[in-house]
Amino acid sequence: MLHAAAPLLLVLAFSAWRLHYHTGRYGLISENGSFNQVFGRCHVTKIIALPDQPSRSRTVFGPPPLLQLAKRASLAPGEWPQLDPVIDKYFYYYGYIGDAEKHGEYMRQCVAQGGLAKQAEFALVHVLMLWRYNVLWPDSGKGKWAAVATTWGVVHASVFAIPAVLAALLVFWPARHPKLALVAVHLWSAFIVAAIYFGDVRLRTPYDPIIVLLAVELCAMLGTAAWRRWTRNRGRQGGVEAVGSDPAR
Numbered sequence: 656m657l658h659a660a661a662p663l664l665l666v667l668a669f670s671a672w673r674l675h676y677h678t679g680r681y682g683l684i685s686e687n688g689s690f691n692q693v694f695g696r697c698h699v700t701k702i703i704a705l706p707d708q709p710s711r712s713r714t715v716f717g718p719p720p721l722l723q724l725a726k727r728a729s730l731a732p733g734e735w736p737q738l739d740p741v742i743d744k745y746f747y748y749y750g751y752i753g754d755a756e757k758h759g760e761y762m763r764q765c766v767a768q769g770g771l772a773k774q775a776e777f778a779l780v781h782v783l784m785l786w787r788y789n790v791l792w793p794d795s796g797k798g799k800w801a802a803v804a805t806t807w808g809v810v811h812a813s814v815f816a817i818p819a820v821l822a823a824l825l826v827f828w829p830a831r832h833p834k835l836a837l838v839a840v841h842l843w844s845a846f847i848v849a850a851i852y853f854g855d856v857r858l859r860t861p862y863d864p865i866i867v868l869l870a871v872e873l874c875a876m877l878g879t880a881a882w883r884r885w886t887r888n889r890g891r892q893g894g895v896e897a898v899g900s901d902p903a904r
Contacts, residue, residue: 689758691852694718695777697765698740700725704752714752720854723789724780736780736788741765741773782846784854786816811863818870835872841865 667683674682693702701717725738738744742765748757766774780788791808819842822835826843829836842865845856856862 687753689755689762690716690753691718693746693758693761693765694721695781695850695852696762696774697742697746698738698777699742699744699746700738700740701745702752703745703747704754705747705749707749711751716752718853718855720781720784720789724784724854727788736783739773739777741769778850781849781852781854785845785849785856786812789854807863811866815866815870818873819866822869822873835869838865838868842869 671681671683674680690702693699698721700721701715704711704714706712721738724736725744727734727737742761746761748754750757791804791811823839823842825832826836826839841862845862848856
């Protein structure tokens with residue numbers, strides 16, 4: 656275990672030093688953690704940072720998943736789920752867009768005003784958006800592949816997603832299927848990341864092979880179990896002898 660953790664710890668230490676050396680701030684590989692959390696806790700579609708000094712410019716970012724969710728107001732009015740901003744759809748402030756202190760203030764306000772029940776609803780909506788109500792990643796790219804990506808997204812969500820989620824429950828019984836349980840951890844990590852932030856894992860890791868593998872393995876296990884049960888029942892039926900009176904008696 657220590658041998659596996661040592662390289663990760665070295666990378667984290669170097670990244671923290673590098674960030675502090677260049678910016679004077681403390682952190683790890685990315686400063687987007689608190690920035691992305693604001694979207695998840697407050698359901699804003701854009702954060703707009705206005706320049707507070709000549710060296711800075713106006714910076715705007717909005718996560719595609721929440722922008723897609725906002726479109727449901729016109730595509731499916733009145734139907735759950737919808738974008739449900741706690742304070743407002745946009746946040747404006749002066750300064751650095753990655754200011755963790757400002758992010759923390761917004762999150763505290765949103766949790767206080769919306770309550771824990773609203774935060775739980777947001778988390779559920781975010782996980783559902785990995786499956787529906789969102790354009791699956793990649794949501795943009797070269798035009799000639801757009802139709803292929805869209806078609807695969809429909810097949811992926813309609814055929815493989817549900818069996819993969821059922822197979823992911825194997826993580827709770829690791830002794831029976833240890834290798835598949837390890838694969839399922841990756842899917843659970845996607846659920847957790849989406850629940851905390853917003854309805855997308857926001858990573859460039861292709862989860863499709865993991866989902867397809869889990870779905871196929873579940874179908875194989877169910878098919879094998881059904882075949883064994885059928886052959887066992889057939890064997891029992893074939894071995895039953897008729898019981899009756901002996902005509903010679």
